[in-house]
Amino acid sequence: MSAAASPNPVPELPHVVIVGAGFGGLYAARALRHAPVRVTLLDRRNHHLFQALLYQVATAGLNPSDIAYPIRRVFRDQPNVTVLLGEARAIDVARRRVLLADGEVGYDHLIVATGATHSYFGRDEWATHAPGLKSVEDALDIRRRVLLAYEAAERAPDGSDRREWLTFVVVGAGPTGVELAGALGELSRHALVRDFRRIDPSQARILLLEGGDRVLPSYPPALSQKARIQLAGLGVEVRTGARVTGIDEHGVLLGDERIAARTMIWAAGVAASPLARTLNAPLDRAGRVQVNPDLTVPGRAEVFVIGDLAAVEQDGKLLPGNAPVAIQQARHTAANIERAIRQEAPLPFRYEDPGMLATIGRAAAVGVVGGVQLSGLIAWLAWLAVHLLKIIGFRNRLLVLVSWAWAYIRWERGARLITGDHAPPATSAPAATPAIAVGSGPGSPTAGGAAPAGAAEPVGPVAPGTPGAAPAPGPSVAAAPTVPAAGAGPAPPSTS
Numbered sequence: 237m238s239a240a241a242s243p244n245p246v247p248e249l250p251h252v253v254i255v256g257a258g259f260g261g262l263y264a265a266r267a268l269r270h271a272p273v274r275v276t277l278l279d280r281r282n283h284h285l286f287q288a289l290l291y292q293v294a295t296a297g298l299n300p301s302d303i304a305y306p307i308r309r310v311f312r313d314q315p316n317v318t319v320l321l322g323e324a325r326a327i328d329v330a331r332r333r334v335l336l337a338d339g340e341v342g343y344d345h346l347i348v349a350t351g352a353t354h355s356y357f358g359r360d361e362w363a364t365h366a367p368g369l370k371s372v373e374d375a376l377d378i379r380r381r382v383l384l385a386y387e388a389a390e391r392a393p394d395g396s397d398r399r400e401w402l403t404f405v406v407v408g409a410g411p412t413g414v415e416l417a418g419a420l421g422e423l424s425r426h427a428l429v430r431d432f433r434r435i436d437p438s439q440a441r442i443l444l445l446e447g448g449d450r451v452l453p454s455y456p457p458a459l460s461q462k463a464r465i466q467l468a469g470l471g472v473e474v475r476t477g478a479r480v481t482g483i484d485e486h487g488v489l490l491g492d493e494r495i496a497a498r499t500m501i502w503a504a505g506v507a508a509s510p511l512a513r514t515l516n517a518p519l520d521r522a523g524r525v526q527v528n529p530d531l532t533v534p535g536r537a538e539v540f541v542i543g544d545l546a547a548v549e550q551d552g553k554l555l556p557g558n559a560p561v562a563i564q565q566a567r568h569t570a571a572n573i574e575r576a577i578r579q580e581a582p583l584p585f586r587y588e589d590p591g592m593l594a595t596i597g598r599a600a601a602v603g604v605v606g607g608v609q610l611s612g613l614i615a616w617l618a619w620l621a622v623h624l625l626k627i628i629g630f631r632n633r634l635l636v637l638v639s640w641a642w643a644y645i646r647w648e649r650g651a652r653l654i655t656g657d658h659a660p661p662a663t664s665a666p667a668a669t670p671a672i673a674v675g676s677g678p679g680s681p682t683a684g685g686a687a688p689a690g691a692a693e694p695v696g697p698v699a700p701g702t703p704g705a706a707p708a709p710g711p712s713v714a715a716a717p718t719v720p721a722a723g724a725g726p727a728p729p730s731t732s
Contacts, residue, residue: 250272
């Protein structure tokens with residue numbers, strides 16, 4: 237008798253679909269290694285990316301391949317995982333289908349771990365002039381802009397034009413902004429200092445703008461102050477209480493004050509992946525899914541949301557969108573799926589906080605580990621160890637370790653390549669352009685400094701007018717409800 241006609245066919249294993257191969261998705265798939273399930277891992281990119289080190293790619297410290305790893309290679313020896321390259325556009329929870337750009341995938345259990353994207357709080361036109369940092373492409377774009385600025389300054393015919401090119405503005409003083417500003421300070425004062433003839437790179441002006449009253453607002457005030465002192469030692473000018481009201485190709489507006497600059501970087505806000513809106517679940521003001529204690533979507537016991545996309549409160553506080561939270565949620569979700577297969581009740585999630593660390597520069601960092609506040613060299617060494625362990629792949633760990641050791645000994649940054657299509661930078665001063673008319677005042681939506689995925693950072697509000705969003709207060713940006721946001725609207729859903 238053929239297998240097709242067998243009266244007792246072997247039942248198919250439950251199908252678990254994971255959308256997104258960040259830390260949440262990756263660790264969930266790993267945790268299901270020995271579970272009686274079939275796993276499909278979907279991502280629109282073929283690599284897992286360690287976003288916490290993207291700023292080092294953006295500042296020429298590391299190469300992209302040092303912090304990225306092919307997803308298929310990760311699961312080469314895990315036969316119950318199938319990796320698919322595809323872009324999730326929506327979730328049809330009624331039919332239990334993930335809708336892709338070119339098809340659909342059915343599931344018995346679903347884990348949505350698509351993370352966060354940039355938010356410019358209704359002023360999406362600012363993205364052209366002040367890129368954010370979420371992908372390899374973002375990092376390479378920022379690296380190109382930074383290095384081209386020094387090249388343009390070398391060719392600039394007069395002092396005013398040269399000063400614009402040698403002014404770098406980072407908006408938002410969360411961990412991402414602090415680490416970027418510190419790395420830019422080291423680049424200008426050490427790595428580039430002897431490489432030019434007509435300019436002195438050490439005279440570059442690096443500004444870190446924060447709308448709140450201190451840098452690293454999620455850290456204890458004493459550590460925020462130490463971080464500010466360490467930034468000053470690298471030549472970074474920190475300005476708190478600075479509300480950005482406009483950004484264009486020639487600088488940043490702080491109310492009536494204009495800071496002339498040609499290179500701006502956005503680190504002031506992130507918003508949850510738009511895929512969350514297709515789950516028909518309650519969302520918070522930032523677009524994150526308000527999940528049950530077991531991380532399931534209300535009314536859908538088979539759908540889990542983890543990582544930056546999930547709004548989870550514990551002890552009266554919202555959990556940060558960082559790698560430790562995502563990893564613990566991933567493992568907990570995998571265990572609950574196994575419990576569901578055994579027809580056991582799910583368990584609520586409880587986060588065990590390992591601490592948080594942020595680096596400023598060479599032998600300069602701050603952090604809280606085990607309730608103990610650290611700063612300086614010991615915090616920096618702890619930061620190095622933690623981040624090395626989180627890098628996927630022994631080769632990548634070794635390459636990063638060698639790059640860091642070389643940089644420590646020689647003050648060198650070996651990834652100073654200007655790539656992509658670009659025209660030689662214009663060096664003549666252009667005609668003045670009108671400032672972006674953006675209002676400020678009580679009630680205006682604002683945003684504070686935010687950190688990257690993988691660091692201790694809160695997720696900021698989505699752009700005003702986005703479904704499920706509402707204006708939310710914050711310190712760095714003042715947006716005008718009376719001025720239409722050019723290009724505003726939801727970004728395309730992402731699976732990474």
